[in-house]
Amino acid sequence: MEDTKADLLARARSKLHDFSSLFWAGGLGLTAGILTLSASVVAGLAAAGSVVVGTLTLLVLLALHVKFIVAGPWWIVAVQAWLTYLPITVFGAAWTPVCGLLSGALLVMAGRIHSTVLVALALACGPVLLFAPDPSKIDPGWAIAGPLVGLVEYTLVTLARRARLLAEARTEVMRKAVALERRRFTRDLHDLVGHRLTVLVLKTQLLHRLVAEGDERAGDEVNQMMELLTSLSADVRAVAHGLRSSSLSAELGSARLLLESVRVRCQIKVACRELPGEVEEALTHALREGVTNVLRHAEARQCSIHLIERDQLVRLSIRNDGVRPPRRPGDAGQGLLNLAERVSGLGGWLEATSSRSGQFAFHVFVPQKK
Known part of the structure; x- marks a missing residue:
């Protein structure tokens, strides 16, 4: 699940601005800037600072609106603006803290603040009222209350947003974990149980022939089939519980006995040191899949299995004769696809060659880890 973490983080960041509240915040911020500048001009304020602050506020809010807001109902914007600023004409300075919602909206819209200037402008939504025609009538406490309201709003919205993103990420992780477990179960069920079933089919065919010929080996084949059924039951339980302990040496011995039981001469050569658990497990599955393919897709008389390590690279080679033409060219089969997935996770790869002579x-x- 290595790739899921980066995907979830990217998806969470992409959802940062995907909330309907941004339409409210953006529209309110833009309209607030327009009204601030318009009120300054209409009132004919002599202080040049009022015009400068109003103009800068308008430009910043307009830029944020264009960047983060794609579309929004203008009637909602108008209602927001009037509900925020119209009561000032009635309640005066007592309504000042409500203007702090503009600073909170500005911080929410920006998401991550890249400039201290932007922060200063956001927090200036309250103190800018000091440029009113008669600032002596405005209690500085009201001007300070505006930024505080904005910071509280920003904190609450940010916490709610983070909680929602974490919940979505947790749900996504759980969904992917279930999908990976289902995939593991399917893969292991095919690799383990499929091999046993193939051997049982071959043993059944051999038993039928031995019984028809009156061969005494029929009893031995029945015993081997019973052992296979017992191991098959154990394999199913192991897959269900995620227990995948595999021994490469034991599998090599089983491969020899199995091939020789169906009259295939088998040669095994091993020249490698002790392998890490994950490498041994992958090669065990590869050996099992290779032997299964020899029995299923060939009329082999000879088979060689070589396990060689050279230059920090472990190579498992299975060669056999008596190859039949494939039913569908290019059909790798689910077993080889599962094996390729296992091996690629360790930095390895598969190769297969065939000749016209049936080899x-x-x-x-x-790769062998140091």
Whole structure:
């Protein structure tokens, strides 16, 4: 699940501005800037600072609106603006803290503040009222209350947003975990149970022939089939509980016995040191899949299995004769696809070659960790 973390973080960042509240905040901020500048001009304020602050506020809010707001109902913007600023004409300075919502909206819109100037402008929504025609009538406490209201709003909105993003990320992680577990179960069920079933089919065919010929080996084949059924039941339980302990040496011995039981001469050569658990497990599955393919897709008389380590690279090679033409060219089969997935996760790869004489070679390469 390595790639899911980056995907979830990218998805969470992309959702940062995908909230309907931004339409309210952006429209309110833009209209507030327009009304601030218009009120300054209409009132004919002599102080040049009022015009400068109003103009800067308008430009910043307009830029944020264009950047973060795609579209919004203008009637809502008008209602927001009137509900925020019209009561000032009635309640006067007592309504000043409500203007702090503009600073909070500005911070929410920006998401991450890249400039201290932007922060200063956001927090100036309250003190800018000191440029009123008669600032002596405005209690400085009201001007300070505006930024405080904005900061409280920003904090609450940010916490709610983070909680929502975390909940969505947690749900996504759980969904992907379930999908990965389902995929693991399907893959292991095919690799383990599929191999056992293939062997049982071959053993059944051999048993039928031995019984028809009156061969005494029929009893031994029945015992082997019972052992296979017992191991099959254990494999199913192991897959269900996620227990995938595999022994490469034991699998090599089983491969020899199995191939020789169906009259395939088997040669095994091992020249490698002790392998890490994950490498051994991958090669065990590769050996099992290779032997299954020999039994299922060939009329082999000879098969060689070589496990060689050279230059920090482990190579498992399975060669056999008697290859039959594939039913569908290019059809790799689910087993090889599962194996390729296992090996690629360790930095390895698969190779397969065939000749017109019916020879087939299957190679698995896995880097040996130091």
